[in-house]
Amino acid sequence: MDSNTVLIISGLPRSGTSMMMKMLEAGGRAILTDNLREADVNNPKGYYEFERVKQMKDGDLAWLSEAVGKVVKIVTGLIMFLPSSYNYKIIFMRRDLNEILSSQKKMLVRLGKEDDDIPDDKMAKVYEEHLKEVRGWLVRQPNIETLYVNYNSMIKDSTEALNKINDFLGGGMDVSVMSAVVDKELYRERKA
Numbered sequence: 001m002d003s004n005t006v007l008i009i010s011g012l013p014r015s016g017t018s019m020m021m022k023m024l025e026a027g028g029r030a031i032l033t034d035n036l037r038e039a040d041v042n043n044p045k046g047y048y049e050f051e052r053v054k055q056m057k058d059g060d061l062a063w064l065s066e067a068v069g070k071v072v073k074i075v076t077g078l079i080m081f082l083p084s085s086y087n088y089k090i091i092f093m094r095r096d097l098n099e100i101l102s103s104q105k106k107m108l109v110r111l112g113k114e115d116d117d118i119p120d121d122k123m124a125k126v127y128e129e130h131l132k133e134v135r136g137w138l139v140r141q142p143n144i145e146t147l148y149v150n151y152n153s154m155i156k157d158s159t160e161a162l163n164k165i166n167d168f169l170g171g172g173m174d175v176s177v178m179s180a181v182v183d184k185e186l187y188r189e190r191k192a
Contacts, residue, residue, distance in 0.1 A: 006064060006086050007071045007169065010079050011093030012127060014100045016151035017073050020093055021048035023162070023181045024071050027173035032072040048073050056081040076134050088144045091165060095151035097124045158182050 007029065009020045025031050025048075033048045052063040056078045064086055074082075082088060101120045118126075138146050147168045154161050162175045 004068060004087050006067045006069075006088050008079070008082075008088055008090045009071060009073045009093065010076055010090055011095070011151075012076055012100055012131070015093040015095040016149075016154065017075070017093050018048050019151075019154075019181065020091060020149070021071060021073055023158075023178040024165075024173075026181050027162075027166070027175070027178040029169070029173065030070045032067045032070045053078060076130065079134055080137050082141075082144075084141070084143055086143065088141075089169065090138070090144060090146045091168070092138075092146050092148045093151055094148055097127055099152070100127070155182060 007024075009017050009024070011017045021031060021033075031048060032050050034050050034052075036049070036051050050063070050072055052060055053072065053074050056074075061081075061083050064083070068086070079090070098120070101123055138144055145168075147164065149161050149165065158179045159175065162178050165178075166173045166175055
């Protein structure tokens with residue numbers, strides 16, 4: 001990666017972004033996190049978030065200079081706020097939408113929060129349209145390279161995906177150590 005590149009992990013909430021952050025950290029990549037959001041029953045191995053990311057939509061982009069050469073997690077709803085003044089390599093996590101919806105509902109229950117009562121089929125359509133918009137935007141950005149990684153495939157056998165990730169990032173990571181991060185016990189919302 002050049003000296004102006006930021007590595008981003010993105011995807012819908014509950015798509016495996018935290019797991020990917022942990023894998024890259026285990027593989028030897030420097031990550032940008034403030035650890036303000038602590039691990040809990042929903043993400044027992046941590047969230048790997050950086051709070052200032054949430055201020056991108058309000059114009060707070062100054063923190064990106066700290067992210068050069070590091071890995072930062074940015075959910076899909078904020079990805080289109082990335083300025084063109086940097087280069088980005090994005091590992092974009094994909095997961096079966098039914099599993100994402102189930103995981104979100106169960107997370108709300110575990111947190112004691114109310115369900116939003118939006119039917120799953122409507123929410124799935126909203127997510128599909130959102131992902132279509134984000135993918136279209138990514139393709140049009142000359143300063144962004146994107147690698148799509150399937151969470152479901154990663155859980156079954158991470159070796160192939162991790163080798164692609166290692167190549168995408170220029171090599172040098174310990175794929176076997178990264179693979180050991182996968183905890184199949186945390187794959188709780190399986191597709192029926």
